[in-house]
Amino acid sequence: xxxxxxxxxxxxxxxxxxxxxxxxxxxxxxxxxxxxxxxxxxxxxxxxxxxxxxxxxxxxxxxxxxxxxxxxxxxxxxxxxxxxxxxxxxxxxxxxxxxxxxxxxxxxxxxxxxxxxxxxxxxxxxxxxxxxxxxxxxxxxxxxxxxxxxxxxxxxxxxxxxxxxxxxxxxxxxxxxxxxxxxxxxxxxxxxxxxxxxxxxxxxxxxxxxxxxxxxxxxxxxxxxxxxxxxxxxxxxxxxxxxxxxxxxxxxxxxxxxxxxxxxxxxxxxxxxxxxxxxxxxxxxxxxxxxxxxxxxxxxxxxxxxxxxxxxxxxxxxxxxxxxxxxx
Amino acid sequence: xxxxxxxxxxxxxxxxxxxxxxxxxxxxxxxxxxxxxxxxxxxxxxxxxxxxxxxxxxxxxxxxxxxxxxxxxxxxxxxxxxxxxxxxxxxxxxxxxxxxxxxxxxxxxxxxxxxxxxxxxxxxxxxxxxxxxxxxxxxxxxxxxxxxxxxxxxxxxxxxxxxxxxxxxxxxxxxxxxxxxxxxxxxxxxxxxxxxxxxxxxxxxxxxxxxxxxxxxxxxxxxxxxxxxxxxxxxxxxxxxxxxxxxxxxxxxxxxxxxxxxxxxxxxxxxxxxxxxxxxxxxxxxxxxxxxxxxxxxxxxxxxxxxxxxxxxxxxxxxxxxxxx
Numbered sequence: 134x135x136x137x138x139x140x141x142x143x144x145x146x147x148x149x150x151x152x153x154x155x156x157x158x159x160x161x162x163x164x165x166x167x168x169x170x171x172x173x174x175x176x177x178x179x180x181x182x183x184x185x186x187x188x189x190x191x192x193x194x195x196x197x198x199x200x201x202x203x204x205x206x207x208x209x210x211x212x213x214x215x216x217x218x219x220x221x222x223x224x225x226x227x228x229x230x231x232x233x234x235x236x237x238x239x240x241x242x243x244x245x246x247x248x249x250x251x252x253x254x255x256x257x258x259x260x261x262x263x264x265x266x267x268x269x270x271x272x273x274x275x276x277x278x279x280x281x282x283x284x285x286x287x288x289x290x291x292x293x294x295x296x297x298x299x300x301x302x303x304x305x306x307x308x309x310x311x312x313x314x315x316x317x318x319x320x321x322x323x324x325x326x327x328x329x330x331x332x333x334x335x336x337x338x339x340x341x342x343x344x345x346x347x348x349x350x351x352x353x354x355x356x357x358x359x360x361x362x363x364x365x366x367x368x369x370x371x372x373x374x375x376x377x378x379x380x381x382x383x384x385x386x387x388x389x390x391x392x393x394x395x396x397x398x399x400x401x402x403x404x405x406x407x408x409x410x411x412x413x414x415x416x417x418x419x420x421x422x423x424x425x426x427x428x429x430x431x432x433x434x435x436x437x438x439x440x441x442x443x444x445x446x447x448x449x450x451x452x453x454x455x456x457x458x459x460x461x
Numbered sequence: 462x463x464x465x466x467x468x469x470x471x472x473x474x475x476x477x478x479x480x481x482x483x484x485x486x487x488x489x490x491x492x493x494x495x496x497x498x499x500x501x502x503x504x505x506x507x508x509x510x511x512x513x514x515x516x517x518x519x520x521x522x523x524x525x526x527x528x529x530x531x532x533x534x535x536x537x538x539x540x541x542x543x544x545x546x547x548x549x550x551x552x553x554x555x556x557x558x559x560x561x562x563x564x565x566x567x568x569x570x571x572x573x574x575x576x577x578x579x580x581x582x583x584x585x586x587x588x589x590x591x592x593x594x595x596x597x598x599x600x601x602x603x604x605x606x607x608x609x610x611x612x613x614x615x616x617x618x619x620x621x622x623x624x625x626x627x628x629x630x631x632x633x634x635x636x637x638x639x640x641x642x643x644x645x646x647x648x649x650x651x652x653x654x655x656x657x658x659x660x661x662x663x664x665x666x667x668x669x670x671x672x673x674x675x676x677x678x679x680x681x682x683x684x685x686x687x688x689x690x691x692x693x694x695x696x697x698x699x700x701x702x703x704x705x706x707x708x709x710x711x712x713x714x715x716x717x718x719x720x721x722x723x724x725x726x727x728x729x730x731x732x733x734x735x736x737x738x739x740x741x742x743x744x745x746x747x748x749x750x751x752x753x754x755x756x757x758x759x760x761x762x763x764x765x766x767x768x769x770x771x772x773x774x775x776x777x778x779x780x781x782x783x784x785x786x
Binding site: 190220221222225228229231236237239241242250251255288302303306 | 678679680681682683684685686687688689690691693698701702775776777778
């Protein structure tokens with residue numbers, strides 16, 4: 134890898150102070166994102182994927198707070214920026230697409246209003262130019278008769294069309310990074326792949342990097358360059374999509390892959406991981422996955438594993454260290 | 462939209478008819494007006510002649526029909542006590558009450574909405590807590606007490622503002638306004654605060670709770686994620702979404718401000734309709750009471766109609782779907 138990464142997250146911790154003590158929702162995660170790269174972030178609900186996205190764009194809801202680590206955008210620290218500077222950066226350098234297009238758009242304003250306001254907030258253009266740009270953007274995301282649809286309200290669009298508008302909104306100031314938080318979860322299955330392909334195409338055309346948060350491995354396989362698998366607020370495994378999917382190293386990833394039905398598969402039963410992800414207030418010491426892992430060793434219960442290289446990817450599992458030592 | 466307006470207008474007419482019937486029949490049972498109008502030494506024959514002259518001996522339906530047709534021409538008969546046309550009496554008092562009501566409603570909105578937005582956005586600041594405590598007073602203290610308290614502080618102790626009356630008025634056609642003279646404005650301040658305080662706190666609390674709800678919605682989060690300016694997010698995107706319930710309540714409240722100005726008018730000896738109505742109740746002056754009820758019903762119906770039309774203005778989802786899809 135040459136040059137500095139576009140986004141660099143190091144040892145990020147996100148905490149929620151609560152009456153019964155501090156809950157650590159994200160516990161020391163680190164990853165890099167190169168320019169124009171698509172990084173998939175997968176995990177179960179509550180694994181901290183969305184929270185990671187929200188922390189990067191600086192929209193954590195209080196009392197949630199970044200308690201440690203750093204986030205850098207092109208080398209510049211952005212996790213401790215004053216609110217006004219962070220506001221200028223949102224939308225301009227980091228865009229975000231939310232899960233539900235039905236609720237992401239303000240129902241009382243035309244989509245033209247919303248796009249033009251966003252463009253004019255970030256770019257030094259006249260209203261006329263902003264309008265032209267809005268039409269071009271809507272055309273680019275595949276809204277027919279874009280010029281006329283500017284004066285339409287969100288409720289006059291279908292779900293898929295609204296998500297296209299949302300993508301246009303996220304991209305309207307040419308950000309370097311788009312965080313897409315489950316952009317297809319709320320959509321009809323038939324529309325999902327269209328939207329994913331659209332997101333992929335526009336971001337490639339604009340050279341925008343994408344942090345694609347989803348629990349859909351299929352989407353990741355189709356779209357992402359690299360993938361980070363999250364478990365209990367930690368990264369279990371991260372690496373090139375092909376490696377992670379074809380030869381997963383972490384027992385959790387292996388379990389996840391075994392749970393995906395395949396069209397050609399000859400299994401009658403999908404494998405399942407026993408138990409469920411621990412609640413935030415009862416994450417076990419050592420490896421968070423140890424109570425559910427078939428390969429648990431004594432060390433797993435005591436000491437938390439760091440990311441250990443495994444082929445081209447890295448996984449947080451003591452077993453890897455063992456096999457590495459054995460092969461030495 | 463037009464069909465909707467027409468339908469609403471028809472409903473309004475129906476409501477007015479029902480109110481007319483109720484006010485008319487109710488007052489048949491309030492008491493015998495003749496007793497109030499005549500002296501002790503009036504003979505039964507004279508009483509009977511008076512009844513006949515007032516049309517009190519006709520069948521109820523005939524009386525009601527007469528009431529309606531006259532009311533449609535703003536003729537509510539002659540006041541029993543003042544021996545003057547009711548329309549004239551009310552017309553003379555109406556400007557005072559309407560001015561007082563509108564000033565207090567505007568005051569309630571202009572102060573209540575920003576306070577609501579502020580307390581909704583800065584939930585934990587000490588100023589919000591102060592506003593909320595004040596609003597508790599506004600909600601729980603009775604109007605007359607607030608009025609007397611204000612008189613005690615600003616009229617008696619500090620002697621800044623007058624404690625009663627309307628001050629100097631200027632005649633604009635049949636409308637007499639106190640808004641054009643300094644003494645009129647000064648006289649308006651205390652009653653307007655007294656009358657508007659409850660509505661103000663109500664609007665503030667309403668805007669606050671709506672605000673708390675709206676700023677948690679996805680579209681506000683998305684607006685933040687797009688880096689829009691705070692002011693635009695709070696006062697454009699969020700506030701507009703809180704407006705539908707605020708319009709509803711404000712509309713209804715404006716009606717009750719006018720209707721219940723009675724107490725404030727009594728405390729401040731404000732020469733409005735409320736005082737007139739109270740005198741009418743004491744003297745069983747049925748024409749005035751009936752006309753007053755009709756007027757209040759008319760105001761409520763009109764305000765409701767305006768509120769319904771405002772919904773369309775604010776919320777595009779209620780407008781008829783256009784061909785585009």
